[in-house]
Amino acid sequence: MEKKIAQVVVVGSFMSDVVTYVDRLPNAGETITGNQLVLCCGGKGANQCVSAARLGARTSMIGKLGKDSFGDEHLQTMTAEGVDTTHITVTDEALTGVGQLTVLPNGQNRVITVSGANAYLTVNDISTARTTISTAKVLLCEIQVEKDTAIAALQTANDLGVLTILNAAPACPNLDPAFFMLSDIFCVNETEAEVTTGIQVRSLDEAAAAAKCLLEKGCKNHVLITLGAQGALLLSRGDAEKPVHIKAPAVSAIDTTGAGDCFLGALAFFLATRPELVLHKAIEYACIVASVSVQRNGTQPSFPHWNELPNELFRSD
Ligand SMILES: Nc1ncnc2c1ncn2[C@@H]1O[C@H](COP(=O)(O)OP(=O)(O)OP(=O)(O)O)[C@@H](O)[C@H]1O
DSSP states (O other), X not given: OOOOOOEEEEEOOOEEEEEEEOSSOOOTTOOOOOSEEEEEEEOHXXXXXXXXXXXXXXXXXXXXXXXXXXXXXXXXXXXXXXXXXXXXXXXXXXOOOEEEEEEOTTSOEEXXXXXXXXXXXXXXXXHHTHHHHHHOSEEEEESSSOHHHHHHHHHHHHHHTOEEEEEOOSOOTTOOHHHHHHOSEEEEEHHHHHHHHSOOOSSHHHHHHHHHHHHHTTOSSEXXXXXXXXXXXXXXXXXTTOOXXXXXXXXXXXXXXXHHHHHHHHHHHHHHHOTTSOHHHHXXXXXXXXXXXXXXXXXXXXXXXXXXXXXXXXXXX
């Protein structure tokens, strides 16, 4: 099978996850000894980019790193994944973004994130990458970077006629209306849908109600709500009464961390490389890719490569 070539541009975050496994949390002023330390590359943008790249997309990342060993590691990882790193730049102003996780034996965790260098990705960085964006089929963006930067990225893609996917995550209650208007596909998970709309999302009917609310808030074309093991729900403008439920393959999940990022990178890949696919088919294929990731441990390490997936996902009839 020939590796597919496409162009997906991802605008988003780099985070280095520092994960400490402990028996219990320390009290104020107390020092305890942890059991294990794990360091890994993450960040929604970086994860989504790796997901698309592993499927064979010619992928370019626009992001900001600090001048530190975490930043070096991200750059090496992106290069090893075949991602175009031209628009990954480095700032003196802050260290690479970090997610500090403390995990208890029952799996419960406490997380502190520091945006760090991600906050220094500017509108100017988007202007510099305009030519690269102009060659892309899909621009994928999330909001772990500054609001103005994300809006500039979406606006640039709109001006250039590039399809936009916004992953409106992390959850944000008062989203700038520009995010709705500039995204061709507005994608959130159940929690983010709840926070963005104020509608509880515990069932397909509630997801459909939240999707309808998002269309009413001004979403340009499509609202997509991912539903974990249940797959995803799509509601498209002009078809507002008919939500489409796309089921996820039934699998034995062992670690769902990063499933959403794997799904989004895959969706960008299919939309960029298989223009003949109708949207709900591209979503079905992205669900298949994400279902592979949940059967493996870790975030980026769990994302499948194109040659680990069924041939039909890559065939262009
Ligand atoms: N248990 C599961 N079995 C099969 N597929 C799954 C499972 N969990 C997630 N998926 C797939 O991954 C997609 C994204 O999952 P989910 O809705 O949990 O995203 P998320 O909450 O953003 O994920 P995370 O925050 O853990 O990265 C789903 O639409 C589905 O296709």
